[in-house]
Amino acid sequence: MTQKSVSDLRVKILSALSDPIRLKLLEFLSGGERCVCEILPAFQRSQSTISKHLNILYEADILERKVDGKRTVYCIKDPQVFEIIRMVDSLALTQISQLAEAGKLLEKSLNNRS
Amino acid sequence: MTQKSVSDLRVKILSALSDPIRLKLLEFLSGGERCVCEILPAFQRSQSTISKHLNILYEADILERKVDGKRTVYCIKDPQVFEIIRMVDSLALTQISQLAEAGKLLEKSLNNRS
DNA sequence: TAAACTTATCGCCATAAGACGATGGATCGA
């Protein structure tokens, strides 16, 4: 069997998360399981594209998939992913506020330079 | 100025983190600031490659950079990144143990099928 | 059983990303 190290999985998970469509898919699925035909209308991408993105999340063990008749239903496998995304957002917000701080300081020094 | 949304930064941060070399760079820098010439020997990649990776982390606002004489010193800007990586590792470990569980169950059912 | 539906997969193209060596600008030491 394919031996999996934590660091391999780490990169796989992070790669899977580093795409805006896939993040939006996770957000969409945070409301509960959905079949592909419910997902498609919410995204302006071809069916094949969405299917591929779903598969990337599935391969990274982030989504679960079950076939139900002629449909395929996807759902979040482990809500821990949202913790990760929250942490990333938190870092991003810190960055934004630091930028704002720097902006204020710059403005002040420009005003004082008469 | 370039308007930055949280979701843009989110993807930028996650993309910056989704590479084994860059993760190793962060780990390396967790011990404190280091100049490039100290970093290079720890990685079997060309100087230009490492420089580019460092720059990606810098552009994602994950690393800080200061020029000190003829050297450039990099350091972690916000230790929050390690929280993110820890969360990802935690998810990866969950995945691995689930796989191990599934393996045990499979084994058991194979033994019982006589 | 034939038509319609749902979805994964294939083949193709365009763009992005990673790697390298070479170049060049800046700084330090002799």
Place this chain on the structure above:
DNA sequence: TCGATCCATCGTCTTATGGCGATAAGTTTA
């Protein structure tokens, strides 16, 4: 000032990624 050191950047190559339409396989419905 001349050579050496440090490091970012450029040009180039190769591989990976994302996007699409077409296809195919399985399911349901008529």
